[in-house]
Amino acid sequence: MSDRQTVGDILAQRGVSRRAILKYAAWLASAMALPPSASKAIAQSLAAARRQSVVWLSFQECTGCTESLTRSFSPSLEEMIFNLISLDYHETLMAVSGHAAEEARLKAMEENKGKYVVVVDGSVPLKDDGVYSANAGKTNLQTLQETAKDALAIISVGTCAAYGGIPGARPNPTGAVSVGEIIKDKPVINIPGCPPIAEAIAGTVAYLVTFGKVPDLDHLGRPKAFFGDTIHDRCYRRPFYDKGLFAKSFDDEGARNGWCLYEVGCKGPVTYNACATLKWNGGVSFPIQSGHGCIGCSEPHFWDKGSFYQPLSTAMPGMGAGIAAGAAAGVALGAGAAWLARRRQVAYSQQTSKKEGA
Amino acid sequence: METDGQATAPGSALALILVREIGQALAAFAESGEPAAIDLRGLPMSDADREELLAWLGDGEIAATLAVAGRSEIRETRFTGVWWVRHFGTDDRIAAERIEIASVPDILIADMADVTAAAARFDDELAELSIPPSMEEAEHV
Numbered sequence: 001m002s003d004r005q006t007v008g009d010i011l012a013q014r015g016v017s018r019r020a021i022l023k024y025a026a027w028l029a030s031a032m033a034l035p036p037s038a039s040k041a042i043a044q045s046l047a048a049a050r051r052q053s054v055v056w057l058s059f060q061e062c063t064g065c066t067e068s069l070t071r072s073f074s075p076s077l078e079e080m081i082f083n084l085i086s087l088d089y090h091e092t093l094m095a096v097s098g099h100a101a102e103e104a105r106l107k108a109m110e111e112n113k114g115k116y117v118v119v120v121d122g123s124v125p126l127k128d129d130g131v132y133s134a135n136a137g138k139t140n141l142q143t144l145q146e147t148a149k150d151a152l153a154i155i156s157v158g159t160c161a162a163y164g165g166i167p168g169a170r171p172n173p174t175g176a177v178s179v180g181e182i183i184k185d186k187p188v189i190n191i192p193g194c195p196p197i198a199e200a201i202a203g204t205v206a207y208l209v210t211f212g213k214v215p216d217l218d219h220l221g222r223p224k225a226f227f228g229d230t231i232h233d234r235c236y237r238r239p240f241y242d243k244g245l246f247a248k249s250f251d252d253e254g255a256r257n258g259w260c261l262y263e264v265g266c267k268g269p270v271t272y273n274a275c276a277t278l279k280w281n282g283g284v285s286f287p288i289q290s291g292h293g294c295i296g297c298s299e300p301h302f303w304d305k306g307s308f309y310q311p312l313s314t315a316m317p318g319m320g321a322g323i324a325a326g327a328a329a330g331v332a333l334g335a336g337a338a339w340l341a342r343r344r345q346v347a348y349s350q351q352t353s354k355k356e357g358a
Numbered sequence: 359m360e361t362d363g364q365a366t367a368p369g370s371a372l373a374l375i376l377v378r379e380i381g382q383a384l385a386a387f388a389e390s391g392e393p394a395a396i397d398l399r400g401l402p403m404s405d406a407d408r409e410e411l412l413a414w415l416g417d418g419e420i421a422a423t424l425a426v427a428g429r430s431e432i433r434e435t436r437f438t439g440v441w442w443v444r445h446f447g448t449d450d451r452i453a454a455e456r457i458e459i460a461s462v463p464d465i466l467i468a469d470m471a472d473v474t475a476a477a478a479r480f481d482d483e484l485a486e487l488s489i490p491p492s493m494e495e496a497e498h499v
């Protein structure tokens with residue numbers, strides 16, 4: 001339940017010192033690319049802040065996003081996020097159910113009017129009056145509109161909530177749409193990924209608690225701190241791409257030598273996410289490090305963009321064959337490679353916006 | 359206290375740039391008392407860059423290990439007031455890493471809110487102490 005205590009009070013009761021807040025602030029400043037000297041001020045403002053009331057709504061989803069957030073945290077630094085928020089409603093994690101659960105949601109909304117944050121995972125079906133996904137006698141559309149009305153901001157967690165995701169893939173039988181296509185009068189922050197990286201969720205929530213405002217977002221509503229670079233920009237296999245050394249199949253010599261996975265379908269050049277730097281499973285690895293190309297899961301409509309195993313230029317309609325040929329022939333060296341990658345990014349965004357506008 | 363430095367500059371370009379930046383921040387701190395911090399995690403540092411920087415900055419007089427929401431390591435370099443601070447998260451991976459230029463990194467200082475809470479807890483625990491009868495008698499002598 002939400003309360004009037006500050007984060008500092010609550011941590012003191014739990015025997016957690018201000019040093020832990022300072023450490024968390026150092027992590028947050030680093031993760032969100034804030035000036036490192038700001039961490040003391042961040043810690044002070046976090047300690048004095050009220051816990052952020054969070055109402056978490058799950059619609060057409062697989063619970064993978066919740067798994068990403070909860071499974072990746074062990075009792076250490078990253079667990080701190082759960083001291084900063086009051087998770088007032090979350091169907092999967094809350095102990096109560098039925099009317100008591102719905103009352104908890106309504107009470108949190110009433111007590112924190114204009115200040116609570118709504119986190120949504122899953123897309124919203126609109127076809128046939130939204131009958132395909134309902135809860136407590138209400139369609140997802142009704143629940144979203146009712147809950148978002150007095151919220152401070154909405155965070156769309158996962159590609160389904162951010163862009164429609166898998167439920168929205170062709171032929172989209174339920175008429176699934178993203179949260180941003182419904183909520184137009186509130187800030188909507190997209191943290192896409194299938195699932196998204198836990199640090200991106202936690203960092204964005206912590207930023208909201210600390211500064212009471214939305215972080216810098218890109219043209220698709222994603223926090224720039226986590227989605228400012230492509231996977232390709234930060235990929236450790238990039239030197240092989242620049243030299244034109246490509247694996248041609250998953251078990252050839254190139255694959256064994258750790259060469260670039262572009263020709264076996266890697267979508268890293270057009271995918272904005274932090275997998276290459278933050279990685280997964282406690283920083284152990286990420287798909288490319290484990291030998292599989294990036295499938296572009298944090299980009300809109302990734303499921304409908306052709307095979308995961310075809311090179312970008314052939315998988316994406318509209319891309320010139322010359323780009324693929326250039327990369328495959330190994331002519332994409334140094335600045336040329338960067339230019340090619342940037343061109344792909346631009347072409348990709350234009351394609352995306354065209355599709356969205358269609 | 360500074361010990362003898364190494365005459366050769368770090369071989370990695372990034373380490374050299376950082377050394378220069380640290381030098382400027384240290385000079386400013388000496389002049390005005392204005393502390394500074396440089397975030398290392400946000401930089402595209404390789405292990406080799408890190409090793410070179412670490413080796414060049416060397417070891418100073420203080421090294422501390424903190425058990426605060428996981429482990430943290432702080433050590434002063436051979437340049438007084440230049441600290442290497444590493445915060446570890448899950449599975450001992452580095453969650454934040456920075457060079458701090460300060461008299462002492464803030465995280466080592468006891469916050470007065472924590473001191474006040476500790477004093478209250480100390481009082482409570484003292485009140486609850488079961489004092490053996492023999493000592494109670496001795497108190498009244």
Ligand code: SF4
Pocket residue numbers: 231232233235236237238239241259260261262266267268269288293294
């Ligand atoms: S194409 Fe994929 S594997 Fe190759 S460098 Fe780019 S991101 Fe890495």
